[in-house]
Amino acid sequence: MYLLVFLQVPGNGLVDSATFALINVAPLAVLAAAAHWLIKRHLMLWSVPAQIIGHVAVAAAFAVVWFALVTGLLEVRSAVISGGKLEFAGFTGGAFIWQALQGLVLYWAVAATTYAVRGGRGAAPVTIVSAAPLERYLTRTGDEIAPVNVRDIVLIAGAQDYAEVTTLTGMHLVRMSLGEFEQRLDPARFIRVHRSHIINIDHLDHAEPAGGGRLVAHMATGTVVPLSRSGSQALRQLIV
Template sequence: MKQRSFDLLAVAGIFAAYTVTIRLALDTDLAGSLLGGLANTIPVVIFGLAVRHIVLRWLVGRPVALQLGAHLLLCAAFATLSYWLLIMLLGLFVGASPEGFVIRPFKAGAVAWQTLENVTTYALIAAISHLQAMHKAAPAVADPAPAAVDAVPADSTDAAPSRYFVRIGDELRPLDLDTVVSIGGADDYAEVRTLTGKHLVRVTLAEFARSLDPAKFARVHRSWIVNTHYIASAEPAGGGRLLLHLENGQTVSTSRDGARLLRDRVI
């Protein structure tokens, strides 16, 4: 499922859950329930998107202690700002008049309940963000679909070939290995990613690895080979692993052996 579709379904689910809960718990009319659901959903969407951006951009792959401290601060900010915006919106939606609107803070018990709800919501958003980061770093599962093509070496000499041909139907198209950023393996298929696109080919990762130039390509994980010329940056990911940021925007998590292989190239 694409990210946008997932986000839209999540927002719709949150709005529906709040609306139904308000309707049943407070016995309000339909209009009041919808406005209450909207007031509760807007803070989650606004600050939830901010949290996801911060987690994916700045926290993934950082040391555990740093992540823990950052999450505590982010959680406090999320809970406080969400409560503040909620009471603002409730005053605007429910208590508005030609003279303005009245902001009524919750009573102590309601504040405690709302804080618990905000903390729980933050935990879910942070957990989903980390799962999304792991999914991006993990190899895509190759689907044996008609789009899959065969990879044919340009030559059969012992030297590592500089170019492959990919067979698409009856047509052969060149695939210059110098443009390959990464190769992900899944069963009998390999997903070859370049700066401009990707190809699913019927070649195992082990077969690819045997024909690549070890000076350029490194098998950093049992499921990933990367072109070291396209590693934009690398950062510790805990447990002796590295998180590689590639120049095509891809993120790949190495194994400990893969990280050691790259560290051996550090001068």
């Protein structure tokens, strides 16, 4: 595509156009591979707000680094041909805006492709190792794989098609929707108290009225979870 674009520039022959295309594409390929690795191995494991902030920062860095590499390679080419000194002037005006915009757009294309390849889920995969009801599963954090005992789960928060699991010792993300999780959990222990929350009543400290027939659950970890009306009713049904 870049070759076709540069061939349209008056005065550019095939060799010059191919050189200009390579100068743009070679750094881009390296940066795209690095961005894909960073997103897959790190950003996807973060919480949603952290992922958003991380993508904004990495996108800006991606555009700046690509701009610098392309500028530097063009100046090296010019110096080699003319035999002059290296002078890194860079792009100006509309060319600068266009180059920076390309960098941002290309980064988001890489990010979108990375999420699509992973099934659109920004979390670590889960390998189920027991029959329903779920008792234990494996989760990955970076290169490490660790077992998680379901009885240690305090609450599960859903976001799109992955779940944020809070245990007695910390939090992790898994590639399982809240609905999928609910189907594998022991209904005598886990209650869907909201469309985006499941709590483990083994780790419920207490619940208090919040008005309008709703309750607020205070978990053993100190987390406060607002319950929907139906979730409040489900919790009240356990009162004996």
